[in-house]
Amino acid sequence: MSKSTDQPEMNRREFLGKTIVAATAATVAPGVLLSVAKAGPEQKGVTSDVRWGLLIDTNKCADGCTSCVDACHTENGIDLQEKPEGHSDAMWEQQRVQWIRKVKLQDKLTGEQTNLPLMCQHCEHPPCVDVCPTGASFKRADGIVMVDRHICIGCRYCMMACPYKARSFIHEEVANQLVRAPRGKGCVESCTLCVHRIDDGGTTTACQDACSSEGHNAIVFGDLKDPNSDISKALKEQSSRQIRADLELNTGVRYTNV
């Protein structure tokens, strides 16, 4: 009798134990599987042994040429963005996505004119990463500043903090997009230095390719930490500057002749 009353007691304990084990497994397994999935063969992992950056020679940047901008738009599906029906052109100009833009400057004293493309400067100490409440705005080990579109809540604090106005918010429903450059309504995005190319072993960005094929060669992309890379050699040879160097952000994008 006492045995038969004990029996259910044992079973319950066992049941509870097994339930806990199962629940733990169910909680932990997806994490394990995800990290296994992440370690795919195409990704050797991002390391801080490299730091990707751009050097822009403004003397070579041609007035009126927008080939870098056009190439970026095609590469990252920005040209697929559609103005919502019946929306005013003037408003849309301020709301559409822009990862890279051409700016023409004139010196107030001498009148000297300069042309340059402006994009996310991939700072070593990015203010957008500092202010992001969820950590969606992040810097990869190789120096690329990006937005994790899975945890961006669309607060736009990063856009307030960016000194270069380099970020865009997606103001409308997205109908068409590319797999390599995902885009979602209500999230923020910016130049990724064509991260999909880099992760596939590529060595150039779309803007650089476009500039070279136009024959201007104003944009050089490369590893700032590799002393033998084109960008490091060029940086050693000529004096360059960071935009808003006063903020001490140590930008990954440098300019000469500004």
Add this chain to the structure above:
Amino acid sequence: MKKMHYRELWCSSPRYWGGLSLLGFIILIGLGAAFYMEHSGHYVTGMSNQIVWGLPHVFAIFLIVAASGALNVASIGSVFGGPMYKPLGPFSSLLAIGLLAGGLMVLVLDLGRADRLIVAMTSYNFKSIFTWNIFLYSGFFVIVGAYLWTMLDRKVERFKRPVGFAAFFWRLALTTGTGSIFGFLVAREAYDAAVLAPMFIIMSFSYGLAFFILTLISAFWWSGRTLGDVRLAKLKNLLGVFVGSVMYFALVYYLTNLYITQHHGVERFILLEGGIYTIMLWVGQILVGGVIPLFLLYSPAFATSRTAVSTASLLVLIGGFFQLYVIVIGGQAYPMSLFPGKEVIQSAFFDGVVASYVPSLPEALLGFGGIAVSMTLVAVGARMLLVLPETLEDPTDECP
């Protein structure tokens, strides 16, 4: 001193339910507007990649700042031991909770992905002032809720002072946090100033008290109770001091910027050539929100006029709203200086030009919805809890 009795807010049913259904209607419209913006995307608003924070943020910051200020009356009562303020403590805490809830609702519903609120609650970057604020805001609800409890329940009354102290320091931290959202934005010339944090604190004193006076007068009118002249005069004089202090801080902020050559451009914009922002500053903030209220509050002609006090409080709120509009939107409208010494003569992305912003109707409706949420919480709370004294007639055995 006579024993103070508290009673729920009772008034004739049509008056109460009529008022409540009006507030409910405003909330419904606000929620509808938020759904519309969320569903279509932010392109239907006046916000853009140039002006990224718009009218909803002005409303939200306004309510959040006012919330911490509304707690001031309770703090004066139990932390600093002001007997005249003591009976007003519970109502002050309730108002603080209500205002914060309304402000947060507006802030959250304007997010690009409001559906991901759970992400904001589970994934943190502790360097972000926004993250601090998430803790400061939720902590505020807890601490002020506990504070309200100690004021209402005899059994826990002994904790009133320590909890009151905690609430007082917490609210200072909260407004510092809100001010720092702007004060630490190094990129924009109008914001990069630490004085913004204390300035937000003094703004909170002023808006919070104005809100308090207005809701107190309304609640007493609603329920037909008496509010003594002396008590109101105390609140009124205090409001005057706060309004003057806000003007002083604004003066310091602008003078500091005027001293820094680099900031002359943005100062010329805001103070002289900013069009709508300049008008909002001088007419809205200074005249309507400062000079006229000060006159109404201190002129002997209006010494005991309820209308003057109510009008002054309302004007302080309107002026405060303009002040935040100038800070939040005016500060973004002025172009960032990327190339000192150079002029931008061409840009595909509006570099070097003043950004335009025309608020859209849904943004405004969402904002008013937030205010209605605050007022509804206060109306319901005052009906269910013993937060309002039966009478606030002037005490006879006390020096005014």
